[in-house]
Amino acid sequence: xxxxxxxxxxxxxxxxxxxxxxxxNIKLDMRVSPYTQRLYDCIDSLPDGSVLIVSFDHExxxxxxxxxxxQSVLRHxxxxxxxxxxxxxxxxxxxxxxxxxxxTAREYGRVYGVDYVYLGFRPQYIAAILAMGESIGTTYPLxxxxxxxxxxxxxxxxxxxxxxxxxxxxADGSLTTHWIEYGQARYGVRVLGAVTAAMVTTYxxxxxxxxxxxxxxxxxxxxxxxxxxxxxxxxxxxxLAQSSAHxxxxxxIALGNILYFxxxxxxxxx
Amino acid sequence: MDAGTLIAGILTLAILTFLYRDNPIYKxxxxxxxxxxxxxxxxxxxTNTLMAILFEPLFSGRNFWLIIPFALGLLMWGxxxxxxxxxxxxxxxFMIGSGAGVAIPAMLYGRTLKQMSxxxxxxxxxxxVPDISGLVVIVxxxxxxxxxxxxxxxxxxxxxxxTIGTFFLMIFFGTTxxxxxxxxxxxxxxxxxxxxxDFFKLTN
Numbered sequence: 365x366x367x368x369x370x371x372x373x374x375x376x377x378x379x380x381x382x383x384x385x386x387x388x389n390i391k392l393d394m395r396v397s398p399y400t401q402r403l404y405d406c407i408d409s410l411p412d413g414s415v416l417i418v419s420f421d422h423e424x425x426x427x428x429x430x431x432x433x434x435q436s437v438l439r440h441x442x443x444x445x446x447x448x449x450x451x452x453x454x455x456x457x458x459x460x461x462x463x464x465x466x467x468t469a470r471e472y473g474r475v476y477g478v479d480y481v482y483l484g485f486r487p488q489y490i491a492a493i494l495a496m497g498e499s500i501g502t503t504y505p506l507x508x509x510x511x512x513x514x515x516x517x518x519x520x521x522x523x524x525x526x527x528x529x530x531x532x533x534x535a536d537g538s539l540t541t542h543w544i545e546y547g548q549a550r551y552g553v554r555v556l557g558a559v560t561a562a563m564v565t566t567y568x569x570x571x572x573x574x575x576x577x578x579x580x581x582x583x584x585x586x587x588x589x590x591x592x593x594x595x596x597x598x599x600x601x602x603x604l605a606q607s608s609a610h611x612x613x614x615x616x617i618a619l620g621n622i623l624y625f626x627x628x629x630x631x632x633x634x
Numbered sequence: 635m636d637a638g639t640l641i642a643g644i645l646t647l648a649i650l651t652f653l654y655r656d657n658p659i660y661k662x663x664x665x666x667x668x669x670x671x672x673x674x675x676x677x678x679x680x681t682n683t684l685m686a687i688l689f690e691p692l693f694s695g696r697n698f699w700l701i702i703p704f705a706l707g708l709l710m711w712g713x714x715x716x717x718x719x720x721x722x723x724x725x726x727x728f729m730i731g732s733g734a735g736v737a738i739p740a741m742l743y744g745r746t747l748k749q750m751s752x753x754x755x756x757x758x759x760x761x762x763v764p765d766i767s768g769l770v771v772i773v774x775x776x777x778x779x780x781x782x783x784x785x786x787x788x789x790x791x792x793x794x795x796x797t798i799g800t801f802f803l804m805i806f807f808g809t810t811x812x813x814x815x816x817x818x819x820x821x822x823x824x825x826x827x828x829x830x831x832d833f834f835k836l837t838n
Binding site: 372375378379382383386387389424425426427428429431432455456458459484485486487490494505506541544545546549550560561562563564565569572573574575581582583584598601602605606609610613 | 653654671674675678679682683686687691733736737740741743744745748749751752806809810813814815816817818819820821822823824825826827828830836837838
C-alpha cells in the first residue's frame with residue numbers, strides 16, 4: 365500500500381494554505397501597478413460610446429484566471445458606455461466569451477445589438493485578423509446566434525478597424541502577438557492586452573516598443589483593476605490565497621536549501 | 635445545487651485525486667475532458683467554419699468561387715491513400731506559400747525591426763533627468779547576443795560579456811518562472827473558489 369510521501373505533504377500543505385486563506389476571506393490592499401493603471405486610463409479616456417473589439421483568445425483550461433481578468437475589463441467598458449464587438453479566435457473560447465459578455469452586460473443593463481454584439485469564432489486567426497481589417501461584415505456575415513451582421517444598430521456603423529477605437533485581446537497564449545503583428549502593424553489599430561500571468565514576460569517587449577498600447581496580467585492585474593473600478597470581484601478575493609501560496613512556496617524553497625546544505629555538511633563530516 | 639455545479643464539482647475533485655497518485659477516477663475525468671473538448675471543437679468547426687463559410691454561401695448563396703477552396707480541402711483527404719497522397723501536396727504547397735508570404739514580412743517588421751528600434755532609447759527622460767534603463771537594455775541585448783554567439787570561444791572580454799549575458803538570461807527565466815507559478819496558482823485558486831463557494835458552500 366502506497367503511503368504519504370514528501371510531495372503529498374507538500375500538496376496537502378498548499379491545499380490547506382489556499383483553502384484557509386479563502387475561508388478567512390481577508391481583502392488585501394495593494395498598490396496599482398503602472399501596467400494596469402495605463403490600461404485603465406486608456407479605456408477610461410476613450411470617448412463614451414467608443415467601439416472596441418474584444419477578442420477571447422483563450423482556452424477553457426485557463427478560465428479560473430481568465431474570468432476575473434475579463435470580467436474586470438468588461439465591467440469597465442460597459443460602465444463607461446463603450447460598445448463591444450466580441451470575437452473568438454480559438455474555438456474553445458467561443459462560448460466562454462459569449463457567456464462572459466452576456467453576464468457582464470446584464471450587470472449594467474446593456475442590450476444585445478445596441479451595446480454589444482458577439483460574432484463568435486473564425487478559424488485561421490491570421491486570416492481572420494487580416495480579413496476584419498478589410499471588412500468585419502464579410503468576415504462575419506452572421507453573429508454567434510446566426511443573425512445577419514448588418515441587422516444590429518451597433519454593427520451597421522462598423523465596417524472595419526477604422527471604426528474601432530481599440531482591440532482588447534483576452535489571451536492565455538500567443539494570439540495577442542498576431543493582433544499586434546497584423547492588426548496593429550498593418551491597419552494601425554490600437555491593441556490592448558488582458559493576459560494570464562504566464563504571458564506577461566512574452567508581451568513586455570511589445571509594450572516597451574509601443575506595439576502594444578497597454579496590458580494587464582494575471583489575477584493580480586484583475587485585483588488591481590477591481591480596485592481602480594471600486595468593485596468586488598474574483599481578483600481581489602483570490603489575492604490573499606495567492607500571496608499565502610507564494611509565501612508557502614518561498615518557505616519550502618528556503619527549507620529545501622537548508623536541508624540540502626545541512627546534508628552536504630553532514631556528508632563531508634562523515 | 636444545479637446539475638452543472640454538481641458535475642463540475644465531482645470532476646474537479648476527480649482531477650485533484652491525481653495529486654495522490656494516478657488512478658481510474660482521474661483517468662475517467664481526463665478522458666471525459668479530452669472527449670468533450672474535441673466534440674465541442676468539432677461542432678464549432680462544423681457550424682462556424684464549414685457551414686457558415688463554405689457550404690451555405692456555396693450552395694445557398696451560389697458563390698461558386700468557393701469551389702476552389704472546397705476542392706483544395708478535398709485534395710487534403712488524398713493523404714489517406716498511397717496512390718492519391720501526392721494530390722495533398724497541392725493544398726499544402728498553397729498553404730505554406732501563402733502562409734510564409736503573409737508571415738515573413740509581418741514577423742520581420744514586428745519581431746525584428748520594431749524591436750531593434752525599441753532598443754535605441756534616449757539616456758534622459760522627457761524632463762531631462764538621466765534614465766539608465768536604455769543603457770541597461772543595450773548592455774543586456776549585446777551581452778545576451780554574445781552568449782548565443784558560438785563562432786568564437788567564450789574567453790577574455792568576449793567571455794566576460796557572455797557571462798554578463800547569462801545573468802540577464804537568468805533574470806528573464808526567473809521572472810518568467812515566477813509568473814508561470816503565479817498563473818498556475820491562480821488556476822488552483824479559481825477551482826478552490828468554485829469548490830468552497832459553489833460546491834461545498836463554505837464561503838460566500
